[in-house]
Amino acid sequence: MSEYGSTLPRRQLGRYLRNGREECGLTLHQAAALIQRSASTLQRIEHGMVAQLREVDIEALCKIYGFEGDAVLAMKALAVQGKELSWWCEYGDVIPENFDFYVGLEASARSLKTYEPELVPGLLQTPAYAGAMCSTAHPEDTAEEHARRVQLRMRRQTRITRKYQPAVLDVILRESALRCVVGSPKVMSAQLKHLADVSCRPNVSVQVLPDRAGFPLGEAVGSFVILDFGKDRGGQLAEPPVVYVGGFIGDMYLEKPVAVQRYHQAYEGLRQSVMDPVASRSLLRQIAKEYV
Numbered sequence: 001m002s003e004y005g006s007t008l009p010r011r012q013l014g015r016y017l018r019n020g021r022e023e024c025g026l027t028l029h030q031a032a033a034l035i036q037r038s039a040s041t042l043q044r045i046e047h048g049m050v051a052q053l054r055e056v057d058i059e060a061l062c063k064i065y066g067f068e069g070d071a072v073l074a075m076k077a078l079a080v081q082g083k084e085l086s087w088w089c090e091y092g093d094v095i096p097e098n099f100d101f102y103v104g105l106e107a108s109a110r111s112l113k114t115y116e117p118e119l120v121p122g123l124l125q126t127p128a129y130a131g132a133m134c135s136t137a138h139p140e141d142t143a144e145e146h147a148r149r150v151q152l153r154m155r156r157q158t159r160i161t162r163k164y165q166p167a168v169l170d171v172i173l174r175e176s177a178l179r180c181v182v183g184s185p186k187v188m189s190a191q192l193k194h195l196a197d198v199s200c201r202p203n204v205s206v207q208v209l210p211d212r213a214g215f216p217l218g219e220a221v222g223s224f225v226i227l228d229f230g231k232d233r234g235g236q237l238a239e240p241p242v243v244y245v246g247g248f249i250g251d252m253y254l255e256k257p258v259a260v261q262r263y264h265q266a267y268e269g270l271r272q273s274v275m276d277p278v279a280s281r282s283l284l285r286q287i288a289k290e291y292v
Contacts, residue, residue: 020065132183
């Protein structure tokens, strides 16, 4: 599991350090050697995945990259902010390896676009659906660990249900995800009713990609999430958007503009073939009835 701390300050610090290294014309291996750290460690620092940064490393990198005065103070301040514990830290014993990094991004995102071909996304799962998923994925859990996994998933959902500035959630679900039984028919019926109900919220959109649409992009596409962090008071991006691609043996975080743009295009391509929100809601309620 990655070290705990606030994700966005770590990302900002990592980006500044990466820009400084590139402006100096240094490779990861060269810069890492200068501070006697491994290239993989420096890469994790640049990606915001190391919370407990040594002050001596920050000072050394700033000196190597030519940062001075206020710039150095800003770097140190970001490092301190990155160490601050967030609410999900109390679930450290049940968060999958490195997934705390994603939870941090999710908690800070202003908007999320999610495509799911097989499962209901975590932000929209009912406790029973989440419980069935957790039981299958972690059969060795004690009753307490199981309860905490489900509790963590429910806690994440407050990002879209809270009254003050909830995140905007835009979801495309393949019809097959609605017909794949998780838990039991009763669990599925309640889950689909919940999807229909939550899609009535002004900040949530759930649209179904029907089976008859085939493969709109000409190829199969796995699940992904595009996270956007909005703009600051000056109208600039608060943080560059990032694409999260979950995998069976590991996750990917894509930040390069070209990659992010491709996923935006893919999402819009899928959107061309989805049912409209009203028809999607109607189908959700119809399939929910079929389960009981």
